[in-house]
Amino acid sequence: MGSDTIRFIVFMVVLSLLSSIVVANGGSLGRYNSRELNALFRYYANRTLANHHRTGTLSRVSLPSNISGMEVSVVRLRGSSLWGRGINSKFVKIPPSVRTSPYVKRLAMVYDNLGNWSSKYYHVPGYSLVSPVIGFEVYDYTDLTVGNLALNVTGGSISIRFPYLKTKEKNVTRLKCIGFRNNGSVEFKNVTERDVCVTENTGHFCVMIPYSSPPSSPSMPQKKGRVWKWWVIEFGLGAVGLAVLVTAGVAVSRWWRKRKIKDMEKESDSSVALDTFWVRGDLKMPCASMIRTQPALEHDYVP
Known part of the structure; x- marks a missing residue:
């Protein structure tokens, strides 16, 4: 998962928590x-x-x-x-x-x-x-x-x-x-x-x-009861928001990775394939099977 995706998820989690706190406070002061x-x-x-x-x-x-x-x-x-x-x-x-x-x-x-x-x-x-x-x-x-x-x-x-x-x-x-x-x-x-x-x-x-x-x-029991009540609500909303955002972030990351692989495959299909050969029996490396441009002398003078 990329750093941009992580930043996006963190931002949305913070925004969700702030929204839940505002809603909760609004209800308590209603x-x-x-x-x-x-x-x-x-x-x-x-x-x-x-x-x-x-x-x-x-x-x-x-x-x-x-x-x-x-x-x-x-x-x-x-x-x-x-x-x-x-x-x-x-x-x-x-x-x-x-x-x-x-x-x-x-x-x-x-x-x-x-x-x-x-x-x-x-x-x-x-x-x-x-x-x-x-x-x-x-x-x-x-x-x-x-x-x-x-x-x-x-x-x-x-x-x-x-x-x-x-x-x-x-x-x-x-x-x-x-x-x-x-x-x-x-x-x-x-x-x-x-x-x-x-x-x-x-x-x-x-x-x-x-x-x-x-x-x-x-005033204490009512205040404590309300604080506990809104903390539970805020925690629940934050947990749900976090789960939704993480799921969305993972889905976006997978989609981006699949798209990148498809682009690489598409580029590979349009290019010339190279042969491979083994080096020291355990290392596989590409090699060109032919020379695309034939050598030519610039003039006929041969010393």
Whole structure:
């Protein structure tokens, strides 16, 4: 096998390994952007409010088909109504004596249930998701694109009820309410009941449970598991790529050698064959059986 073929095989092996690492890392970092999702919810909620002008009526928001499985609804309220009566929706219950900060006369409240998409947008290392992520945000009705409003709760806590939990855990103390704030912070609280979490502000919320054998650092088992998983994948892809490339290199080398032999045979057939004779009885050498050009004198003068 020639040196050029070896260089080619080494180059392709390195390229294959790099590609497998990029694919693996891409898979491990394949989390979706929750901020972009919230902006999408605001956009479609704004369109829904433009077609439904009735205050106090909860309206279902139509979403694109590529994110089917999520549920989003929006309601328009007066600030005075939120303060005096609060609001009670399917998942979120806001008590009276709640104001927005800054205060607005009319507000829009957007609710969302991410359903089976929850784990793609929200996760906590060391914890397993056992409920869908449910969120609610408050906006100025005049412009939902400006940003969400904070809430000042003085009459009691906001309760979030989850329709079901995907766990058979009977020890309620192991269940944790996780709150994801818009600033990127994560809040941990104990559940008040098996399927109820409380909060004092807006955001996205879910119920999680720690892994069965929590380590000293909650992020280590998941990180080690992922590293081991991607190392196995990378090694497997590299081994397969190496086998394919070596096989291709051997085939190319054989083809090149056969072609070279054919060229030599072709050249031999077109040339004049030479006789051979033995030297010292053990060495065979070619010899010319005739002289192609007959000698001729340049002139007739002979001394």
